[in-house]
Amino acid sequence: MGAILQVDQVYKYFGGVKANENISMTVTQGSIAGLIGPNGSGKTTLFNSIVGTHPIDKGSIKFEDKEVSALPVPSVARLGLLRTFQQTRIYGKLNCIDNMRISAKPSRDNLFSVFSTIPNELNDKAEHLLSFVGLYQKRKLRAGDLSFGQQKLLELAMALMNEPKMLLLDEPTAGINPTLINGIINRLIKVNEEFGITLLVIEHNMRVIMSLAQHIFCLAHGQLIANGKPEQIKKDQRVIDAYLGVQ
Amino acid sequence: MNQKAILYLALLAFGIAVPFMFPAYKLQISIMWILVVLSLTWDVQGGQMGYNTFGNIMFFGLGMYICSSFQIGIFFPLAEWTASGGEKTFIHTPTQFFQGFFIGIIFAGIIPALVAAIIGYGILGLRGHYFAICTLGLAIAAGELAGGIELVGAGQGMTSPPWPKNIGDTELRSEFFYYICFVLMISTFLFLRWAYTTRFGLVLNAIRDNEDKAEAMGINTMRYKISGWVVSAFFVGIAGGLMGNMIGYIEPVETAFAGRTFGVFMVVMAILGGKGTLWGPIIGAIAFHIFKEGFWTFFLGWQYVALGALIVIVVIFFPEGIMGWLREKYPDRFGEVIDEEDRKAQVELK
């Protein structure tokens, strides 16, 4: 299993603020990796850098050995690297099924496919995936009418509909009813094991990330301060200090 | 579905019969069909895609000038026609008139579509109110520029080719244009009805609901944005060409690039009827036409005061429009589901 994502000495500044400073990390294909760190440590910024939301100031980002740091967001997404958002992003006025249908990769993507019909088979796939995340009952509802937690699940289903190779998840359990979190953890493991999708997950919930991730990266003040297996990270003094606010 | 087919047929029959049922209103209803086209095409950007544009009128004016320019220019020197009284020197034979007309109409659609394709990449990269005001700027600039071009009559404008003298009377002329407008309206409606069932429709809606998300899912949004504008430009351009012929006189700022009138109308009509729906803009155009005729008849001298007030009232108190209001009241008839679980639970409680 090779590296699917290689982040190499990436820097990102916002004005004078060093949001990401000399970040280097590698994610193995087929694995689940975690990205943790206190608020403001640069986790979402790193996600944004990886998928191309903004250009980076220094460094290189390779997805499947292809340099992506100069590519805009749609191009990166088309390569199979998707992300979900902390504040969920779905198409509010469309119903769940339509949200799903428009998330699938088109079979042909050129000027002439603009007016192509969306195949009916996608409806079955959409229903199957909605069922997988537990939203089958709500499939005809407007996405904007769903609760925050339900929208998060829809966002996950939409990402799966696109058959990505790697998925960056930004706090997938934040704002979710604690009783439902186990369900999410199980689904994510399934997504990784059965669908073969590599996951990189930002999480604040330590229980979740420790049971989910095979490898964890920890950021603080824009820098990577530790990385390793969950058991190691748990005991790492630098990580503990970062969360407790010790400089 | 049978119900729908009957409805469509009834409307079609009505439309065809109008010149015979209401002969005095032929021209008026022709203009109403033009308004429907303007409203439907505005909605492609404004309602379905969420890009409120004030600039589609630019294609209307372009189409108007291009149509007549070709109609005239193929047979006669255009500059001499637009010089004062030129239209009296050069007379179209019936063959020339109709040849010129159909060629003019084709280019009235194609050239604005090309313009949209070319400037789309720059203009459609703007968002929200910047897009709205930029397109407003374009439309007004176009009118001002046209007012400076001597070839098409500058500020005085130009006449479009008059109906050939030995082909029937004004009644026949009105009927001819009526049916052409009607056909244009039907074509626009059918095309958009089909287009909205393809990827195009859903992508436009996705852009409206969350453009960043659509991009993050790999959709090439610019391609769809430009396609939509090209489609609108095509139909609006033809509408402009027709209008120029019907009115008989093309003046740059009030008739062709009529930002203050048709340019605003198309926005209000779509909102009044319910933007983002297929029938909303149509209903809105018809309702608006009735309002407008009423204002221009009973409030002449104050008609723009009434119009301005109508815009304010619709935009503030009735932004969901007629279709939106109907959808809230009768969601089932629109295939919308409120909450299956709630309903199930309620059934079980009984």
Place this chain on the structure above:
Amino acid sequence: MDFLIFQIPILMVQASIDGILLGILFALIAYGMALQWGVMNIINIAQGELVILGGYIAYFMYVIGIHPAFGIIVSPIIMYFVGWSLYKLVINRVVDRDLFISILATFGISILTQQLMNFAFGSDVVIAQSNFGTTMLFNYMVTIPNSKLFAAVVSIIFAILLVLYMRRSKLGRAIRATAQNPRAAKILGVDTEKVYAATFGINAALCGVAGSLIAITFTLHPYVGLPYTVRSFMIVIIAGLGNLPGVALSGMGLGVFEEFSDYIFGTEFRIAAVFLLLVFILVYRRFKLSRKREYLK
């Protein structure tokens, strides 16, 4: 296109002075536009109509025998109440909503006002004569109507007064607080409703001053409002909200651009030049930002 102006330096001086004096006036209107955009998050398409209306007040004074220069006192007072009333009637329903709603609603107000003014004042192009004379420079080669100098000075004075008011007075600070964070201001006891009404009123008053000055230096007509709106919008997007020196500079730059454009492209294309400049600026910005993968919000 006529490049004569570049061959005769004194023409460039004339155009530059005209442009700067004009631009100061534009900047005043733009300040009002920025005020309501920043505080209330609305874009007022009827801004130009407020200016023209303010101008007609000065013109009316002229017609009944009062020197129109006094319009700079009378017009803002009347226009403040016009603005305040407009806020209470319409604008307050538009403030908390999408920016585009404000564009459409104020568009409706603008066409309504245009015809009302046409009805009240007729459709002739008018000017309120000030008889201030002319200043000649450079051996009579450059002529500057003193009304234009008067207009520039008055604009600067009002701008300074407004800045001081915003800094020192209670209402001024309340306005600035609301602009920064409406919810926090509300929690701290600021009556945002009052602030909004006052802001809109102040904007209308500014338009009143500008309009009176335009009445004596240029011309009035019920339907020439929109270019003033577009100019102020342009200045605000170039300078950015809250950047008063930028507004002044952009205003003057725009004024100079227009004067030069008159010489090069002809007066009949002046309006076209203004609107095309707007399009150019927006598209240029769009491409510059897209390099950073951003867009104008």
